[in-house]
Amino acid sequence: MTDWVLRLIDAGGYWGIFFLMILENVFPPIPSELIMGIGGIRVGQGRMAMEWLLLAGTIGTTIGNYFWYLVGHMLGFARLKPLVDRYGRWATLEWRDVEALDRLFGKYGQIVVFVFRFMPAFRTMISLPAGLFRMGHVRFLLWTTGGALIWNVILAYAGYVLGQNFRNIDHYVGPAATACVVGAVLLYLWRLATWRPKG
Numbered sequence: 001m002t003d004w005v006l007r008l009i010d011a012g013g014y015w016g017i018f019f020l021m022i023l024e025n026v027f028p029p030i031p032s033e034l035i036m037g038i039g040g041i042r043v044g045q046g047r048m049a050m051e052w053l054l055l056a057g058t059i060g061t062t063i064g065n066y067f068w069y070l071v072g073h074m075l076g077f078a079r080l081k082p083l084v085d086r087y088g089r090w091a092t093l094e095w096r097d098v099e100a101l102d103r104l105f106g107k108y109g110q111i112v113v114f115v116f117r118f119m120p121a122f123r124t125m126i127s128l129p130a131g132l133f134r135m136g137h138v139r140f141l142l143w144t145t146g147g148a149l150i151w152n153v154i155l156a157y158a159g160y161v162l163g164q165n166f167r168n169i170d171h172y173v174g175p176a177a178t179a180c181v182v183g184a185v186l187l188y189l190w191r192l193a194t195w196r197p198k199g
Contacts, residue, residue: 008020018057021060024060032152041160044161057152058152066141068127071128076134077133105135109130116147118150
């Protein structure tokens with residue numbers, strides 16, 4: 001994956017970063033750590049400017065997250081109830097759980113979205129419930145953009161400081177992301193096996 005990301009960044013420059021960061025948030029297995037880290041390396045080599053790198057990466061991240069937000073928003077809270085009634089067993093959810101999540105997003109949605117921006121695998125997934133529970137468009141975009149900018153600054157500057165050694169991050173990020181996904185799947189299977197309706 002590293003070589004493919006490198007080729008796309010070198011061929012497309014800032015547009016390559018922009019496209020990859022959209023893609024990373026629509027298809028999470030592509031790691032933002034690698035994309036922005038390589039961008040930081042290119043800044044250190046004088047081939048990119050940090051401000052344009054961060055602009056391209058952050059706008060791409062926000063658009064990718066907004067895609068999943070819109071999917072949730074189009075599905076909507078009202079349409080969710082028949083799905084929960086029918087398939088709630090497989091989601092280990094009852095309608096009262098959905099209502100609790102709705103209240104949570106109503107009160108703390110911006111904090112949830114912001115904090116999840118720093119969590120591998122979950123940073124994209126949080127956009128779907130934000131849309132489902134009708135978090136405001138502007139509020140979602142502001143908090144997503146803010147979290148994404150901070151995360152991208154950290155990654156880009158890490159690449160800038162560490163230089164070519166940052167390329168080795170692919171050996172660590174890949175297994176770490178896989179471990180997060182496997183952990184989430186195991187947690188779901190355990191919850192599925194032990195879940196019983198409360199009502």
